[in-house]
Amino acid sequence: MIIFTLMNKDLPQFEEDADDLKDLLQQFENLKSGQSNSFLDEDSFEQIIDYYDEQDQLNVAFLAAEMGISQYPYSALLLIKKAGLLIESKKYKEAIALLNKAALLDSTDVQLYIFKTDAYIAMNQHAKAVRVLEDQIEVFEGEDKTELLLELADVYDDWEEFEMVFDVLRRALLHDNNNEESLHKICFWTEFTGRFEESIRLHSDIINEHPFNELAWFNLGTAYQGLKLYEKAIDAYQYAIAIDEKFDYAYRNMGDAYIRMRRYAEAIDILSKHLEIAKPEDVIYEAIGHCYDKQRKYTQARYYYRKASHLSPTDDKLYYKIGLAYMAEENWANALKSLQSAIKFNKQSSDYNVATGECYLQMGKYKDALIYLLSAVRIRPNNAKGWQCFMRGLYVAGFYEEALGQLNALDPKISTKPVFQYYKAAILFRMGRQKEALLQLETALQRSPKLAKQFVELDAELLQHTSIVDMLGRYRSSLRRKK
Structure with a gap:
């Protein structure tokens, strides 16, 4: 109720301003049509020019500027207004000439130098724009000086002299250390420049x-x-x-x-x-979901990820995170639904395909699992993690020959990683090639004994082989002695 009263309190003033503008525009129309009793002062011409400029009626704004200047030929204000229109029309040299003329009449209008700067920037003459501003910065004081410094920062930004942007903003704050715009801008540029x-x-x-x-x-x-x-x-x-x-x-x-x-x-x-x-934002909900995720409170995590997805329904990574939260609870069916939503929006994500393949693998649907795991390695053929998941899928599905063939055909930069040597050892054991398997396992243990857990996680049943247990035991003892 209070808001309604305050809004209506200003309404008569608003209506009065609108009526005044309407009268001005009518007087302008009368002047155009040659009615001798019409008279407009400089400020009125300024309002008319601004009105038609805001309405994107540039031709009428130009006409108003020309008529104003013909009536007030020594008005720096109207010359500057016309120069602004020339800049909008990309007539930069004409604008600069007009601004130079205006400066002879009144050099105290900050807008004159800002327009001149805009024209030089548009012509890609940043050094001249800098010179214009630097020549005036020490002349002006107070808010005008701050405005020129902020304009100079924008010139350096457009020029991609980013360190200078920070330097100029610092100058602006040394001049007026309470200026909000300078404080807002320097926050960004501090991070950008480091x-x-x-x-x-x-x-x-x-x-x-x-x-x-x-x-x-x-x-x-x-x-x-x-x-x-x-x-x-x-x-x-x-x-x-x-x-x-x-x-x-x-x-x-x-x-x-x-x-x-x-x-x-x-x-x-x-x-x-x-x-x-503040207004709810997807990034805030997502961040809260992430916090719950890290605390292993997966139900709460999913709740906030879903809140985020309601605000950003096409954000595939949110569905992926929901899927991962279900996977952490081994709820494969629900995880699969979320992951399929993620893939619907982004089919080219290796991570999404890997996670989907893992769900199918856990559900015993090996054919579906291998389709997604194969897609993952096709999307990122040089990604070792994707190949590891695909090899694991082939192994769990019992396709040992295929797994060995894929390993042998892999790029050496990938296949020679210790984890793949452990996988190869496991595959050879399952194929009954125990001597080769033991040699492969020994090589893997020599290179990276800490990764032996990858071998055990792949197939814990292999620990039933005495030869494997003895070899793992020797390397564990060796590691303990080194420590």
Whole structure:
């Protein structure tokens, strides 16, 4: 009810402004048609030009500018307005000439230099744009100086001189260390350039002067976070939130810092507060789901992944994560449903095909499993993990000859990895070629004894062979002696 009253309180003023504009436009029409009793001052011409420019009626805006200048030939304001229209029309040299003329009449309008800068950037003459701004930055003071510095930062951005963008924004903050736009922009460029130490010094100085500037505290936090000093980052974010309890980005970044410290319960608490004060976002729900996943609370993890998927229904990785959460509980059928949804949106994911193949393998559907595992290695033929899963699938399905043939045909860069030597040993044992198998197992143990668990995980029944147990025992004893 209060909102409704406040909205309607300003309505008469809005209607009055609209009526004034309507009257101005009518007077302009009268002037165009040659009615002698019509008169417009400079400010009125400015409003008319802006109106038609905003309506994308550039020709009418040009006409208004020409008529205004003919009536007020020494108006720098109208010359600058016309120059802006020329820039929109890509007539950059004409615009610069007009701006030079306007500067002779009034050199105190900041917009004159911003338009000239825009024209030089459009002509890819960034050095000239920089010179224009640098010549004026020391002339102006206060907000005008800040505006020119921010424009200079944009020039360097367009020029792809990214280190200079940071330098100029620092200059802007040294001039006005409480300027919101400068503080917002330098946060991004600190991360982009990696100049975290300088940002920490800069924002620490700002905080000393303005201890209740929440943006400065936030930027200090992001700089600490960039250096992986998460505890200090969290402290800074907490100050930002103490000043502004609805500072949603501070909650978001604090949650990320807690996640990186593996303090998942605290991350959940902070990210839940973010949801209370800000519009729900898929990334926040996903992050909370990730935290529950890491705590092995898979039901809660799936709940939040689903909340995220409702906001982003075509995000395949969310269905994949739901599938993995089911797989962790060995709920293969439900995992399969989620993984198939992921594949529907992204058929070219090796990981999705591997996980789907694993589900089918666990369900004893070997043919289906091998179809997906084969797809995975075709998508990423140089990925050792995919080949390992495919070999395991062939082995579990009992296709030993096929598995051996595939191993022998593999690229040596992959097949010579110790894990594949363990797999080859297991395959040879199952094929009854025990001498070759023992030689292969011994080679694998010599190269990487720690990976012997891969051999046992592939087929624990092989431990029924005394020769295998004796060989594994010798290498375990050797490892213990080395330690």
